[in-house]
Amino acid sequence: MKQNEVSRATMGRIPVYLRYLREHTRPGGNISATTLAQQLHLGEVQVRKDLNAISGAGRPRTGYDTRELIAALERFVGCGERGGVVIVGAGKLGRALLDYRGFGDYGLEILAAFDAAVEDAPRQSNSGKPIYPMRELSGFCARNAVRIGIITVPAGAAQQVAEQLVASGVRGIWCFAPCTLCVPDDIPVQYENMALSLAYLSNRIRTGEAGQG
Amino acid sequence: MKQNEVSRATMGRIPVYLRYLREHTRPGGNISATTLAQQLHLGEVQVRKDLNAISGAGRPRTGYDTRELIAALERFVGCGERGGVVIVGAGKLGRALLDYRGFGDYGLEILAAFDAAVEDAPRQSNSGKPIYPMRELSGFCARNAVRIGIITVPAGAAQQVAEQLVASGVRGIWCFAPCTLCVPDDIPVQYENMALSLAYLSNRIRTGEAGQG
Numbered sequence: 284m285k286q287n288e289v290s291r292a293t294m295g296r297i298p299v300y301l302r303y304l305r306e307h308t309r310p311g312g313n314i315s316a317t318t319l320a321q322q323l324h325l326g327e328v329q330v331r332k333d334l335n336a337i338s339g340a341g342r343p344r345t346g347y348d349t350r351e352l353i354a355a356l357e358r359f360v361g362c363g364e365r366g367g368v369v370i371v372g373a374g375k376l377g378r379a380l381l382d383y384r385g386f387g388d389y390g391l392e393i394l395a396a397f398d399a400a401v402e403d404a405p406r407q408s409n410s411g412k413p414i415y416p417m418r419e420l421s422g423f424c425a426r427n428a429v430r431i432g433i434i435t436v437p438a439g440a441a442q443q444v445a446e447q448l449v450a451s452g453v454r455g456i457w458c459f460a461p462c463t464l465c466v467p468d469d470i471p472v473q474y475e476n477m478a479l480s481l482a483y484l485s486n487r488i489r490t491g492e493a494g495q496g
Numbered sequence: 497m498k499q500n501e502v503s504r505a506t507m508g509r510i511p512v513y514l515r516y517l518r519e520h521t522r523p524g525g526n527i528s529a530t531t532l533a534q535q536l537h538l539g540e541v542q543v544r545k546d547l548n549a550i551s552g553a554g555r556p557r558t559g560y561d562t563r564e565l566i567a568a569l570e571r572f573v574g575c576g577e578r579g580g581v582v583i584v585g586a587g588k589l590g591r592a593l594l595d596y597r598g599f600g601d602y603g604l605e606i607l608a609a610f611d612a613a614v615e616d617a618p619r620q621s622n623s624g625k626p627i628y629p630m631r632e633l634s635g636f637c638a639r640n641a642v643r644i645g646i647i648t649v650p651a652g653a654a655q656q657v658a659e660q661l662v663a664s665g666v667r668g669i670w671c672f673a674p675c676t677l678c679v680p681d682d683i684p685v686q687y688e689n690m691a692l693s694l695a696y697l698s699n700r701i702r703t704g705e706a707g708q709g
Contacts, residue, residue, distance in 0.1 A: 294692060294695070294696050294699075295687055297692070298674060298691070298692055302675075324676060325676070359699075360692075360699070375591070375595060375596075376592045376596070378588070379589045380690065382588060383588075383589070383690055385674065385689075385691035386690070389691055389694065389695035391694055409588075430698070431697060433694075454701045455697050455700065461511060461515070462512075462515075463512050463538070465537050471697060471701060473693065473696065473697045474508055475693060476508060476511060477593065477596055478511070478598035478599045478602055479508055479573075480670065480686065480688060481602065481644070481646075481670060482599075482604060483686070484644060484684065484686040485602070485604060485643070485644060486507075486573070487668065487684045487686070488643060488644070
């Protein structure tokens, strides 16, 4: 496993590979990087590089054993490694994430949300997940061994929330608030900025850079 | 402008720089990469590299003219370049994006959403934006010079939607559906996979790689 060497772009293609392999190949068969690239409309060099980083080189002529390749890809994205996740900020985005079903594919589950507007009895999201008052954050994280906190509060409240999450034992933060957080060095922070993503695409159109990103 | 050379990580920091410069510096003053790095808790090498890519090197000792630096950053993210955007798929995520206010910072505006469940009269999002039936997509895009289409439909419907968007004249696609789209080579597709982003953070925690991404 060479996890640190794999780019986010490669990681972004892993579910694409996994989906194709699960749906279109049979266990015990083989598949070449060339075939996979053609089927998925991706560059062959790119696919070869991705698979090599995650599963090692394919065998000459036969390519990859599909079962082994699927297992390597699954190991890589962390399937099977359970990790509790909580959201702080149950606005529109927080609730959309709370009810989003795709996280389970990677062995991750958003257990609950917390919101300053909830004062007494917990509320429920559309899918029935609990939304608790902020004062329950710390106890909940401890009881459920929460590893990741997602911040979807306004920028002005984000630093304080980050500190509460760190104090509650989370080991990484996914931040949707437009701000920079100050947290201990050993806590990775991943920033998500929807506006920036769209601006980035707009720039790619302007500069005429096509392809998949 | 060296747009093609700038990474997405750098682009992700641009709003952070802009916010700080707008709020904490005065026009006519100067700021050094060192100061900016300290204030924002970022690595100095990183800040220097970012600013150099976007605005050229700062002057020795004095650093950057704050007004010029802000202008260069704004030009870079495309402020002032108006571009219409539509969303296809007005589920929870589609509506969250439709009502998200941050896009305006980059001169981008989501004008409307389209959804197969809307059959007759347009509906409205919480913020009052229209949600139209699918049959109005093409005419709307033509009338409003729409450049970007956001796909937030289920994976099974995404390819067809992509084709409709391309036929309606959009020049780039931002895809939230977990699938690979097949579109003409000159149409950039940017994939967003929420589950993957969270899995990526989880991996960073597991491999002990901290820092900001």
